[in-house]
Amino acid sequence: MKYFENYPPVTEQKQGHQLGEEPYIHSSCIVKDSSLGPWTALGAGTWLVESIFGDYSYTAGNVQIIYSEIGKYCSIANSVRINPGNHPQWRVTQHHMTYRRAHYGLGEDDQDFFQWRRDHKCTIGHDVWIGHGAVIMPGVNIGTGAIIGSGAIVTKDVGPYEIAVGVAAKVIKKRFDDATIEKLLASEWWNWDRETLEQNFNDLLNLEVFIDKYC
Template sequence: MIGPNPNELYPNPAIRSVAFIKNCVTNPNIIVGDYTYYDDPDGPENFEAHVEHLYDFLGDKLIIGKFCAIAKGITFIMNGANHRMASATTYPFNIMGAGFEKVTPQLSDLPFKGDTIVGNDVWIGQNVTVMPGVEIGDGAIIAANSVVTKNVGAYEIYGGNPARKIKDRFSKELTLCLKELAWWDFPNDKLSRNLEILCDTDLTLEKLQKIK
């Protein structure tokens, strides 16, 4: 096998700031693909602490694909952070107790945006916040210090607060080819055999079509 073992916590034992996320999370509602890493000199194995308000009784999930690169300071805010918005006040009296629990909301009273989904080969820069229910497509890039409040398409670059589309990474034809190629699903031997093409900065359709 060429490349690091995807089932090890640290892909490179000499660099303890980088960890494969799937090997350090314990919450079954956080699902992460092979080779996706979190980079944080303060402890990449603590990735799960950056997924906030993920409560079993709500049932939402954080789903991240393969080969994603996630920089330090990431925050995924899940649906448990939501408050009632249709009532006169958004204040969560019920969690304070001492009789205030008489106004505990029904789940149907709370906004619910569904699962948060990050595709494959996504690069997320430092100090990014991703809001509940957002979907980020394959190959997307999220600029540092962004707040992602809406869906991001495949191979799009987003940045800002709130994050807005900056540009497409590639032409429509090249993007479609990459999506169909789905290189992140290659077996190890095929991936290794085609790394030079996948890492070529002068990317063309002709080169991609040579992948076998």
């Protein structure tokens, strides 16, 4: 993992950019107090704030990830929001002047509110695909291997290898049967080192071959 305290944009992605041990970050991104693993990529306009971004995961454009932990090998499509801004609905007014007070000349910002936001982090497992425009609400956990459909608003946890779609999102099916899911989770292939990945890459392309060989 490489830690970024406050990233100043300096790079520009090109078509076919070769990824590597150094995280790739488009020049238009905002990265603050976050860590990225090797072989990761943040597409244009991505925000990554106080979050962990696992090995080989990537975002397309215009993605916001706040106070979250993203596993390895995650595929995050355009315009996704993970842990979007929240408001203090229990107050007389839920306007953000009640916590971003300095902007309005009303004193210091409400740090207790921001800690409340941090305490409701999102956790995304490994090899999760989040479709275009999906929103993962504060405090939600998405299991390894899950699929979140385009435009979904996810307000409840989604289990491993489940497919959730809609507003509010509902699980419609699992990708595989329970026995296969258990075997895949037990394999923990996402923790392979680079040498093992290169040697066994083709096995990831065929479910039956993989199960027979590793499970």
